[in-house]
Amino acid sequence: MPQYKLTYFDGRGRAEVTRLLFAVAGVNFQDNRIGVSIPPQPSQLPIWLDMKPNTPFGQLPLLEFDGKLIAQSHAIERYLAREFGLYGEGNYEMALTDMWIDSFEELISPIIQYNFGPGGDTEKAEQKKKYLETTLPTYFKKLETDLGNNSSGYLVGKGLTVGDLYVLKHNEWVMVSFGEEGQMAVKKYPNVQAHIKRISALPKVAAWLEKRPQNKF
Amino acid sequence: MPQYKLTYFDGRGRAEVTRLLFAVAGVNFQDNRIGVSIPPQPSQLPIWLDMKPNTPFGQLPLLEFDGKLIAQSHAIERYLAREFGLYGEGNYEMALTDMWIDSFEELISPIIQYNFGPGGDTEKAEQKKKYLETTLPTYFKKLETDLGNNSSGYLVGKGLTVGDLYVLKHNEWVMVSFGEEGQMAVKKYPNVQAHIKRISALPKVAAWLEKRPQNKF
Numbered sequence: 001m002p003q004y005k006l007t008y009f010d011g012r013g014r015a016e017v018t019r020l021l022f023a024v025a026g027v028n029f030q031d032n033r034i035g036v037s038i039p040p041q042p043s044q045l046p047i048w049l050d051m052k053p054n055t056p057f058g059q060l061p062l063l064e065f066d067g068k069l070i071a072q073s074h075a076i077e078r079y080l081a082r083e084f085g086l087y088g089e090g091n092y093e094m095a096l097t098d099m100w101i102d103s104f105e106e107l108i109s110p111i112i113q114y115n116f117g118p119g120g121d122t123e124k125a126e127q128k129k130k131y132l133e134t135t136l137p138t139y140f141k142k143l144e145t146d147l148g149n150n151s152s153g154y155l156v157g158k159g160l161t162v163g164d165l166y167v168l169k170h171n172e173w174v175m176v177s178f179g180e181e182g183q184m185a186v187k188k189y190p191n192v193q194a195h196i197k198r199i200s201a202l203p204k205v206a207a208w209l210e211k212r213p214q215n216k217f
Numbered sequence: 218m219p220q221y222k223l224t225y226f227d228g229r230g231r232a233e234v235t236r237l238l239f240a241v242a243g244v245n246f247q248d249n250r251i252g253v254s255i256p257p258q259p260s261q262l263p264i265w266l267d268m269k270p271n272t273p274f275g276q277l278p279l280l281e282f283d284g285k286l287i288a289q290s291h292a293i294e295r296y297l298a299r300e301f302g303l304y305g306e307g308n309y310e311m312a313l314t315d316m317w318i319d320s321f322e323e324l325i326s327p328i329i330q331y332n333f334g335p336g337g338d339t340e341k342a343e344q345k346k347k348y349l350e351t352t353l354p355t356y357f358k359k360l361e362t363d364l365g366n367n368s369s370g371y372l373v374g375k376g377l378t379v380g381d382l383y384v385l386k387h388n389e390w391v392m393v394s395f396g397e398e399g400q401m402a403v404k405k406y407p408n409v410q411a412h413i414k415r416i417s418a419l420p421k422v423a424a425w426l427e428k429r430p431q432n433k434f
Contacts (some may be wrong), residue, residue: 005229057355057356070312070316071320072315074315075315076312078311078315079309079315082311084307091299091300094296095287095288095292095293095295095296096292098295099287099289099292099297100291102289102292103274108276138274
């Protein structure tokens with residue numbers, strides 16, 4: 001097994017699904033946190049600004065192993081999902097997993113904007129309202145239906161995929177960002193709620209959630 | 218071979234790389250354009266508004282075949298790239314292809330905002346400046362280097378991948394959106410320029426570029 005090194009900020013953010021993939025596969029990795037929190041404290045910023053120009057696209061996370069380097073969080077997730085058999089069976093199930101990764105990107109990226117992007121109180125309130133009343137329901141309608149139609153208890157096919165981990169991860173984003181209002185919004189989707197409970201209780205997932213570093217984001 | 222049906226607007230947009238994949242693989246598909254241009258004319262809007270609620274995420278394109286349905290443009294592209302052998306050899310090359318698909322998404326999505334998003338003249342001028350002076354160089358620095366390091370003449374590994382088609386597609390976006398200023402910005406990357414010329418001249422690519430419907434976007 002290669003020595004995997006995952007480099008990211010000291011936070012969950014765009015690395016946590018990768019960490020979950022390692023945890024679920026039972027594969028050790030170096031969880032290299034560069035000592036910069038999310039969002040960065042002013043005193044930490046020089047660390048990242050020094051490092052940034054030496055990354056492929058001025059971004060983290062990065063995955064290194066066997067002298068190889070992968071940038072882009074979803075490229076890292078897909079690589080490990082293929083490696084660990086967490087992508088679905090056959091090309092069509094892989095496509096459904098891809099579809100959900102891209103859909104969760106469209107769900108998570110406005111939450112990141114909400115938390116860290118520009119805008120005053122009025123704008124933030126509008127962003128929150130739009131997210132909970134329009135964006136989330138658009139995707140959750142299909143998520144709820146698909147989970148209801150799949151008797152396996154997973155999002156795609158008969159086994160765990162990176163898609164299931166994204167259901168979990170997105171829910172963390174909603175809770176930490178929108179609190180009780182977020183809780184109210186997702187409560188309307190009982191299949192999604194049951195799914196989150198079920199996936200969180202898988203022994204290797206539960207062990208990671210228990211032992212991982214405490215970070216807000 | 219399944220009967221593929223690709224449903225999209227009457228434009229290139231987020232379906233054109235999929236059409237290129239079919240063209241390169243020499244596989245027939247139904248190029249189902251719903252009679253709504255990009256951007257839609259007001260008189261065409263009802264067609265799309267009628268259809269939108271019946272799509273999985275309120276979006277196009279969609280790919281249908283054998284009673285199956287895939288939403289999300291990149292999920293469609295990845296499915297066909299796996300099917301047609303246009304994803305690279307082995308897991309690591311596939312990861313590099315994934316990395317470039319995601320990077321081109323980050324390059325193309327601000328161009329879509331520039332063309333179709335809100336903002337007056339001042340804001341548009343700022344968006345253009347930021348794109349050509351900051352965004353594009355961030356990704357093109359690595360693109361230029363990677364192309365220079367790969368003696369095969371392709372972006373990833375020894376053969377054509379969806380990554381090469383994105384180099385082409387992105388260049389179309391830059392040209393149609395930023396005109397001469399775009400041309401000036403990309404001229405600084407001779408490997409990228411040579412690559413675009415080479416990929417455009419591949420017989421199956423050239424044939425598609427020649428015969429495809431004329432659309433601005």
